[in-house]
Amino acid sequence: MLLGKRRVDDVPVSMVAQAMAQAMRGHGISGSMERGMFERWRHSNESMFADRRDAGRRLATRLEDYQRTRCPAVIVVGLPRGGVPVAYEIAQALDCPLEMVVVRKLGAPGQPELAIGALASGNVRVLNKRLIAHLGLPPEAVDEATEREQQRLTAQEQELRGDLPPIPLANRVVILVDDGLATGATMRVAIARVRDDRPARIVLATPLAAPEILDAFWPLVDDIVAVLEPARLQAVGNWYEDFAPTPDAQVRDLLRRRREEEPGEVEV
Numbered sequence: 001m002l003l004g005k006r007r008v009d010d011v012p013v014s015m016v017a018q019a020m021a022q023a024m025r026g027h028g029i030s031g032s033m034e035r036g037m038f039e040r041w042r043h044s045n046e047s048m049f050a051d052r053r054d055a056g057r058r059l060a061t062r063l064e065d066y067q068r069t070r071c072p073a074v075i076v077v078g079l080p081r082g083g084v085p086v087a088y089e090i091a092q093a094l095d096c097p098l099e100m101v102v103v104r105k106l107g108a109p110g111q112p113e114l115a116i117g118a119l120a121s122g123n124v125r126v127l128n129k130r131l132i133a134h135l136g137l138p139p140e141a142v143d144e145a146t147e148r149e150q151q152r153l154t155a156q157e158q159e160l161r162g163d164l165p166p167i168p169l170a171n172r173v174v175i176l177v178d179d180g181l182a183t184g185a186t187m188r189v190a191i192a193r194v195r196d197d198r199p200a201r202i203v204l205a206t207p208l209a210a211p212e213i214l215d216a217f218w219p220l221v222d223d224i225v226a227v228l229e230p231a232r233l234q235a236v237g238n239w240y241e242d243f244a245p246t247p248d249a250q251v252r253d254l255l256r257r258r259r260e261e262e263p264g265e266v267e268v
Contacts, residue, residue: 047228051242052082052179055207055227056089059177062225063205066175068095073200074173077101079190080160081246083178086207088254090177091262098258099167100251101176101193102157103186104149109141116142118185119149120193121157126185160251164259169197176202176221180236181209184216191220208239 049055066074074096078087084100091098106117106125116137117127125146132142174194178187187204194202201222204214208228217224228239237243 047239049207049240051240052085052246053089055179055240056086056177057093058227059086059205059207059225060090060093062227063090063094063175063203066094066096066173066203071173073171074175075099075167075169076175076177077169077190077194079103079176079178079186080156080251081248082180084251084254085246086179087175087177088258090175090205091258094175095262097167097262098255099169100160100255101190102153102160103190103193104153104156105186106145106149108135109137109145115183115185116145118189119146119153120189121153122193122196123150124189124193124196126189126192128185159248161255162252164255169194169199172199173201173203174199175205177205179207180233180239181206181213182233182236184209184213187217188220191217208233208236 049058065071068074074094075098076087076091076094076096077099078084078101080100080102084098087100088098102121104119105115106119106127108114108116108131114131115128116132116135117125119125127142176187176190176194178190181187187206191202191204202220203223203225204217204221205225207226208230209226210231210233211229213233214224214226214229230239233239
């Protein structure tokens, strides 16, 4: 389906809904008929995801070369919270273990919504040095903010992991998964964290990201797999019918469930 001169798979669903509504009203279609027509288009359109489970299943079909039978050392690593339901579906499809890397945005002092970097478990930090310089933030202020967020990250990891021991990533093929990349800041710090464990390969896998975001990751990883690469991403949630927040309890359940489902460990 085309919207103007651009394909619908490059246009957020909210924009499609608005355009369809205007067109239908121009032909005297309104109310329940209008809603019904849009619902039929929405459920038949392959360019959006029903939810994170659907995104994971569709992404898994593009990762078949990493099936455990072909690649015994593979492991899927999700970024909590939203990346874990996506990663779980991939781990099931590839018949391999599931792990997580906890990451947090590092907000500027006094402006917590303005990200000056990101943190990952294991005291890994990636900073936006250009933005920090622009804001004139002294190193001690950045370090204080880092310490606060690191404490929160440690508590979050303990809450999500419970008594599950971490799975070693050394010498493995690690597939890093999130539910979508807007800026890529948290994925960048996750890659840095995983690289510290000396994996054999790192594969970035995401249901969607803008092409320029993915291009920026090629120097950092060995492979990149995505389902959609919309030119105008806007917000990741626009490409999902259901993008409700993922509760901590669901993350814990999926990690534990996959640990119980998976076959015995493969020596690497």
